Amino acid sequence: MRDFIIHEPDNIGGACSLLLEFGTQARIIAGGTDLLVDLKQHNIEISHLVSLAKIGGLKSITTIGDEIRIGALVSLNEVAESLTVKKRLRALCKAAASMASKQIRNQGTIGGNIASAVPSADLPPALLAAGAHVIITSGESERKVPMSNFFYGPRKTVLAVGEILTQVVIPSIGKKTAIIYKKFKLRGANALAVASVATRITVAGNLIKEGRIVLGAVAPVPMIAELASEMLAGQIPSHNLFFRVAEAAAAEAKPISDIRGSREYRKELIQVLTKQSLDEAFKRATGGGD
Amino acid sequence: MYRLITLNVNGDLRTVAVKPNTTLLDVIRDKLDLTGTKKGCGLGVCGACTVLVDGETMSSCLLLAANMEGKCITTIEGLEEKGKLSAVQKSFIHSGAIQCGYCTPGMVMSAKALIDKSPNPTEAVIKEALGGNLCRCTGYVKILDAVKNWKTYSELDEPEMKEYDLEDYKVVGKSLPRYDARDKVTGRAKYTADIVLPKMLHGKILHSTIPHGRIIRIDTSRAEALPGVKAVIIGKDVPDRQYGVSPPRYDEYVLAKDNVRYVGDEVAAVAAIDEETAERALELIEVEYEELPAVFDVYKAMEEGAPLLHERYPNNINTSVDHHFGDVDRGFQEADYIKEESFTGNFTQQAPLEPHASIGDWQDGLLILHSATQVPHYVHYMLANVFDMPLGKIKVIRPTVGGGFGGKAETTPLDLISCVLSKKTGCPVKMVYSRKEMFLHNRGRHKQYIKMKLGVKRNGEITAFESKIFLDGGAYTSFGIVTVYYAGSMIPTLYKIPNYKYTGRRVMTNKPACGAFRGHGSPQPRFAFECLLNMICDELSLNPVEVRRINSMEADYHTCNDLDIRSCRYKETLLQAVEESGFSEKYGQLNDGHGIGLASGGFVSGAGYTIYRGQVQQHSQKPREPFQKKSIFPHANAIIKISEDGTQAVLFIGAADIGQGSDTILPMIAAEALGLPADRVRIRSEDSDISPIDLGAYSSRITLMGGNAVKRAAEDVLAKLFPVAARLMNCSPEELKASDGFIFSDKDDTKSMEWAEAARKYFNDNSSLIGTGWYKPPEGLGGDYKGATVGTSPAYSFSTAICELNVDISTGKVDVKKFWDYHDCGTPVNPMSVHGQVEGAVVMTTGEALMEDMVYNDRGELVNPNLHEYLLMTIKDTPEIFSGIVDSYEEEGPYGAKEVGEGATVPILGAVAHAIKDATGVWITDLPITPEKILKALKENY
């Protein structure tokens, strides 16, 4: 690793002004599990790191009404094991638990997973499905950005120089709604998603009121399969419907070929995972399932 | 920009000066000298660097030390209390969960964190907690056992000795924990990278960034000017002699003299005050290349006009083998059924958890090399040749080694470059490969392109077999000349094959060289053969067990390629594995997506001939000698010295324990032969000044060859001791026996005395009690044709593996459920170690079957030079494994023992492929059998 200077401000304002001061020469470090890998391999070159470790208030999971607020520095394992999260958005716990290894989950943070904007990242799909938003601060002011508007390319986000993601806010999921996360990986641990799907279904009576299908690792950013999602609204659930929706989701996916899987294979996986997640989500939304 | 920080490590406050970019791992190891915590990847994937931070496991290679103030850090050294091991540590020792020990500290930390929170974890919970800790040796089976049953194991005062049914022996046949397990579980064991010598510098290599080219100009001036840099060397600074493995094909220079031939080739090297400075300096070296056309494909490389890698290998053909035994044309005429099929292997790598490391220390008139090697003697020999100096002026030290699997079976660039840099600077120079460099250097398995044709009678009896194999060898020979012979020679050792034709070509391409990897050359051809045999069984509706039975190898058989099989219990491995697994009831009967598969294998117990010809002397001193069909010098040599008070024996033998356990097996054999309890023999195997030559850990040779040398050394001790004891007891030496610490008369019950007492007496009257022993393979092994030496061995092992698995038909994902393996290893000297080797081999090779694959792009660059994308199986992927040992005795082996280490890998690929066929109906003939390939095949077939 190249030499750099590490700053450990004890308040957000301090952190933001350091980031502003050093501009592209600076990076935030949270858990460092993504950043240090990049620095060690010389994928990025910077001369300042701004550590969030000493800033209070970023490490807790709180609820306000039915809304959950997760501080950016909450570790992946804390997300995976949080009863609060489990009760309201189990898919997020499952996604967190599916990641990396125990060690990396103890180090890595939810903020880092989102801000690093890696297309295969595991938390964003479930968060997008839940309609979550993030809170971003520049020290002076705060803004609220829906997760669906946060990413705009691999490793590219709306975060401007001097901005910090402080919280992830998950709204009330509502009744008769279930969210399921499915990930396909090539080995049991320390494996990134080859493809992943987060599916949300709300039922009303014997109809699907609305649904949302979010795809991971098959596009430059975690993407909502809009057409497939729309196909669900107002429909009577059936094997046939879910099958067609899964096909549509696969058609919408825009994967690339890489070492983990070819474009074609990823599309097939999307179809399989979408179908599975729809089946499970429907079962759970109607009160069955685990 | 150093700053002082105070860390709480193992309860002590330690103040150290660190730079902001220093990782916690580097501080723990380099500043606090707590070298128990290991580095296996540096990128958060292997878990070797696991420590506890406020009670939670973390990868210290991805933590900045500067961020750690105020946290409580626990390392492996913090688990012992006043010399008493913690419960988990004891459990790891007693359950046999430790082999090379490189993963052990990290594993133990993960286990400790888990048990502290949940003392009775389920298997699923354990696997989750240990998922981030890779182990290349154990197959995780005993690690899982250690954590699951930690209470039971830790409460044992004496480790449990699961006795094997060998009544004749006191020590042989006992499942003793490894002699070095305690050092490994406490972090005390020193691996090469853990060693610090006074004035030591750190070296790094500049690797070629292009696949093929001529070096036009190298400018090192900016690198040399960098403060902290002590030496920069390039091709002109290294000897003009080439080196390699096999003398006729030495084709590498210590640093490239003119051409570079793959991305990763060694171009220049730097020694500096620390690794970071050395790395900086590399960036300041300017190299100008004239890029030459490169070739990456085996078939293209052989075409007329293809870019040529070496003048001396026309058409890029490095080695050609054309063997014909019997008459295949006649054999195929006699066949009722003939099947032909093509298979493709994969590039896989040994990936020992410990990366290669060396410390060169060139003192006045004496060269000392510390090296993480499997073959200290061959490294010794190579240093003598390259530097043109007598062996006696060189000393090779092999510290604890963290796994090898063949990757450490040859002299590495680190071994040689560290010495050159040391000579130039006058300081010891340590060099350690990063994980990426491990992949760049490679020497992994050759990718084999295999075409096979098998003819059988209606009942499945083999009449003829033909095999044509092209091996992608990469840019240099390495072990390749041997590999291409092994790819042919091992086939007729398992079944009786009357007519056999083998055409082998090792081809050079602009990729890193391939070398020897566990099972050397034979796993992929064996995979192909077993698949082909199973395909024929399918097509002729024959029972795969029955067909193997009727073709089965037998004891005292001379194969068509002139190999002499002595003991052979192949049939028993087959029938017992079938019985234990319920194969016959399950095969073809399981539900869709579930399958069971069977394959067999076997291997040599030590190569019949040495790698270089002639006597032990420097290459430059002697003309090349013609080949003689006998061993010129003993392959294994041992000395046993008895302590002056007679209570302890110390065994000296230069056999390399690389995790396979020879430092335990050899003292056990010594103890048995001396008639002493196991704990009264220690071993010194690490230093060429102290211990006589053993050729090392390759070709699965140490138990048989080293064991025989040790046994003879012990017999030599007794031959000297018995006359003294006889005098003391008033009887004749001939009637004496030694066992369990006593010497007694066979004839008279009243005549008995303590072994130590007799030995003490011996010293007082005669000075040191020392015995020596040696072993040479029998004379005349093998045929008289070219290449007949490869595959010769004093003895052969046999095994059968059965695999049961599920395939998710929708994604192609394979979930391996269970393995049954029976091995004919002769007498198991230490059954726990035998099972450990089998379990490790099953998991390693199942990984090769399903997920391991080095992928190159069209510039010859490796796409996945890291453990995140080159996939080793984790504990979460590991099946349940049943390992059985058949009753067997090998006359040529010590107490009847032969091999298990390499042979255990050989049947696995075929068993996995067969099970996948049984589960899905499709054969996948190119490795690895990824989910994607399975799904594609399913779509094409249905």
Ligand SMILES: Cc1cc2nc3c(=O)[nH]c(=O)nc-3n(C[C@H](O)[C@H](O)[C@H](O)COP(=O)(O)OP(=O)(O)OC[C@H]3O[C@@H](n4cnc5c(N)ncnc54)[C@H](O)[C@@H]3O)c2cc1C
């Ligand atoms: C072995 C291994 C396995 C992995 N497996 C997985 C996996 O299975 N799935 C997966 O999704 N990821 C995986 N990762 C990636 C990584 O661990 C996770 O993405 C993790 O959540 C990153 O969090 P961090 O706190 O470590 O981020 P850091 O490395 O600290 O930061 C990552 C990036 O985000 C920025 N950043 C961090 N926090 C903030 C903030 N609050 N505001 C603004 N910017 C911020 C940083 O500047 C940096 O650019 C793996 C990593 C490793 C090393």
Ligand code: FES
């Ligand atoms: S060295 Fe840290 S995880 Fe491999």
Ligand code: FES
């Ligand atoms: S014992 Fe686990 S890597 Fe060797």
